[in-house]
Amino acid sequence: MMELLATLADMLGSSAFWIATLRVATPLILGTLGVLICERAGVLNLGIEGIMVAGAFTGWLAVYQGADLWTGVLVAMATGAACGLLHAVLTVWLTVSQHVAGLGLTMFATSLSYFAYRVSFPKVTTPPTIEPFAPLQALDAVPWIGPVLASQTALTLLAIALVPLVGWIIQRTPAGLALRMVGENPAAAEGQGLNVVAVRTAAIVAGSAQMGLAGAFLTLSAFNAFFFNMINGRGWICVALVVFASWRPGKALLGALLFAAFDAAQLRLQQAGGGALPYQLYLMLPYLLSILALIVMARRAAYPQALMKPYRKGER
Numbered sequence: 397m398m399e400l401l402a403t404l405a406d407m408l409g410s411s412a413f414w415i416a417t418l419r420v421a422t423p424l425i426l427g428t429l430g431v432l433i434c435e436r437a438g439v440l441n442l443g444i445e446g447i448m449v450a451g452a453f454t455g456w457l458a459v460y461q462g463a464d465l466w467t468g469v470l471v472a473m474a475t476g477a478a479c480g481l482l483h484a485v486l487t488v489w490l491t492v493s494q495h496v497a498g499l500g501l502t503m504f505a506t507s508l509s510y511f512a513y514r515v516s517f518p519k520v521t522t523p524p525t526i527e528p529f530a531p532l533q534a535l536d537a538v539p540w541i542g543p544v545l546a547s548q549t550a551l552t553l554l555a556i557a558l559v560p561l562v563g564w565i566i567q568r569t570p571a572g573l574a575l576r577m578v579g580e581n582p583a584a585a586e587g588q589g590l591n592v593v594a595v596r597t598a599a600i601v602a603g604s605a606q607m608g609l610a611g612a613f614l615t616l617s618a619f620n621a622f623f624f625n626m627i628n629g630r631g632w633i634c635v636a637l638v639v640f641a642s643w644r645p646g647k648a649l650l651g652a653l654l655f656a657a658f659d660a661a662q663l664r665l666q667q668a669g670g671g672a673l674p675y676q677l678y679l680m681l682p683y684l685l686s687i688l689a690l691i692v693m694a695r696r697a698a699y700p701q702a703l704m705k706p707y708r709k710g711e712r
Contacts, residue, residue, distance in 0.1 A: 413660055415547040419618060421656035422548075423448070423610040425555040427634035428641065428648045429562050430476075430606035435638055436566060437599035438579040438702035439487055442498025444607045445631030446505030447479045451608025453509040456615035456622045457516065459526045469551070469612055476608020477601045479505055484597040491706035502631070510624060523621035549617045551609075556649070558606070563645040575599055579700035582707040592707050607631070633686075640690050642697040654689065658682030 427444055434441040441447075455472030459465055479501060486497040517524065529549035536546035545553075566572035574595050577585035582592045610630070615622050633655060641647035662678040 411543045413657075413664065414544045416660040416663075417653060417656045418544060418548055418552060419656075420659050421652040422552045422555045423613045423618070423630055424634055424637060424652035424655060425559065425649055426606050426610035426613065427631060428637045428652055429558055429645060430603040430610065431634050431638045432641070432643055432645060432648055433562065433566075433575070433603035433606070434480075434600050435703055436575050436579045436643060436700060437596045438582065438700055438705065438707070439484075439596055439600055440494045440498060440704050441480070441483060441600060441603060441607075442495060442635065443479060443483050443501030443505065443604070444498075444634055445627055445629070446502035446509075447476050447604050447607040448611035448614075448627045448631050449509045450479055450505040451476045451611030452615045452626060453513060453611075453622050455608070455612035456526060457512075459616060460524060465529055465616055468616055469609060472608040472612030472616075473605040474608070476611075477605040479608070480601040480604025481597070483604065484600040487706070488593055488596045488600070491708060494704050494706075513622065513624075523623045525620045526616070528615075528620045529617045551613045551617045555613075559645045559649045566645070576700075578707075579702055582702050586709065592709070596707075607634075610634075636686070636690055639697055639699075640686075640693045642693065643700065651689075655682060655686050658685050 427448060431441060431444055451472035454475040455468040458471040459468040463471070483497055483501050486492040486501075487494045529551060531547050531549055532553070533546050535548075536542045538545055564572075566575060574585065574590050577588070577590060578592045578595045578599075585595070586592050611627065614626055619626070637648055637651040637655065640651040659682040662681045665678055665681070
């Protein structure tokens with residue numbers, strides 16, 4: 397027990413641990429914000445897993461074909477927005493089941509991305525690579541957190557900056573008020589002259605663009621290549637983190653960092669354990685702790701009242 401506590405103390409005091417935590421948390425922050433925007437408008441977007449795959453592939457492919465990194469980011473976001481528009485057509489315009497449409501979108505976007513990769517690189521045995529975003533070494537001079545920030549890329553700082561921006565938009569702007577109204581009571585929103593279909597469509601497109609950006613982080617920043625199964629369930633984690641966060645951007649950041657810390661910790665605990673326990677127990681640790689945290693937080697969560705409820709104009 398004393399050795400375990402000493403290992404945890406050393407880990408928490410290590411800049412390498414916090415560097416890994418922030419890197420793991422970045423796609424979760426971006427994806428969770430995307431899901432949060434959709435759900436605030438009353439639409440569950442289970443297409444996030446496929447949207448992240450599509451964003452990761454198209455952003456990476458654009459850079460591999462000669463575009464600069466920021467153009468690759470825009471391509472990934474445009475891909476996510478296009479997937480979001482498809483989801484909006486199905487769930488908002490045609491009022492198809494949000495669960496079915498989301499899962500179908502995940503399978504469609506994932507399969508199409510893998511197919512496009514095989515067509516583009518039919519004889520490649522190892523994934524082609526690109527030059528990813530470089531760490532921001534100039535931030536090393538920042539007091540206290542400089543070494544952590546200096547090992548991150550611009551996309552990580554962008555993800556952190558988006559948290560207060562999204563929170564401000566939702567809570568302090570007319571657009572955010574419209575978003576919350578259609579997520580809570582679309583009939584009342586329609587009575588105030590809002591176009592519920594347009595607001596929900598815009599929210600899904602904007603949220604899905606952030607999901608595409610989350611996928612692009614993996615291929616343009618965390619790694620330098622695209623490979624199958626690289627999303628590895630991160631989209632589903634983002635869906636759970638929205639519930640943990642009670643649909644609030646600030647708490648979404650906390651939840652993403654918490655899960656990332658658990659994930660970074662299990663790798664170091666495996667090394668410290670020396671094989672005394674099966675490695676599967678360590679792999680299970682971040683998910684187990686996250687489930688416990690989700691249970692505690694979800695009991696007090698106030699979800700949007702119109703979430704997953706299709707809306708047809710004129711109906712009450």
